[in-house]
Amino acid sequence: MNYILDDGIAVISLDDGKANAVSISFVELLNSYLDQAEQEASAVIITGRTGMFCAGFDLKAFQQGAEVADKLVAGGMAMLTRLYEFPLPVIAACDGHAIGMGAFLLMASDNRIGANSDFQICLPETSISMPFTPVLLALIHDRISIAEKTMAVVQSKRYSPAESIAAGFLDKLVDQNSLMEEAKNLAKDLSALPKEYYCMNKRSLRKASLECMHADLK
Template structure:
């Protein structure tokens, strides 16, 4: 489950923290996982002073996105479940502090979209992909997810990523505008914390308002409950 710690002005939200990185889970969006994210955001928002937030996974995965066991076990509840995931994206986009994704490994599907919800993205240089597999899996992009992707990425990149399920390694992700920079495996989190610390003094309602203006079209769709998929 996610854990939150603070390093001076930077909050670090780890999606998992196993003793052995080889045993790290894929950080899929189980209901409990999503509840833990919301609790961490509550704590971050209740803090005072300059601050920024870094999120990261462990081992091979940043996040594998939607929990396919939840999808398979409750088809009737799928619209509500995906709506819940979209509200997490919207919440990250509304935080009154800068956000940095330390993408330590694979970011797939909704996990890739969670990374896109951050202001700055640092990817692991040597391995790990950013990927939207929905076309290959026969899954649709509901309006909120569609709007998030097409708002955060150039149209040609969004089109390729969504229609072909192309896997982007760090160098390709940077060239496409998906990631801002890359770092070696043992430096991804440290680099993200450095970037976040530099941005922390920007924390304010004004900062959040500027971001909201940039993503207003996506937020309106992310807020809208999904009724069918």
């Protein structure tokens, strides 16, 4: 994972050379970068690499015992909640697979721009015998379209980038070569909005969901 400040925009790039799996160290590092962004940035862009945005939780951590697994899940849920109420605009620029927690990172972002390329977005929980937490369900109810909820959530459907727009995972597709330019232009436009009221109105709009999410973190 890497952080750069580009003309006031914090760009957080996920790239471990593998699946960009969400581990305890992933959560800690992303939180530290969000801390930094709050101090110096006007908007945040989260991106992966070509072919891989994020493939979800690091399943190896779940093999290390209940204590490690519980810490990872708790940290992941707190991370998603923080992103969903983050005071600055959060834009996801996706040009690769977003599976499980990867898809939830998209859902927790304010705006989701996808590259018109070859990847899949999926909630695999049913297919891998895992439940959805209240935090995840709150994001699902807010972001996934009614028409697609059963297929996306219960049936673990794999969505192409084009299909992901109607489902609610992405907002728009752009040419692969212009993905980051589009994300940065949007970040600059959103940065021009009054910061205090952006945060206030975001949290007011999502108040009921955020209350459910915070209740689950206790």
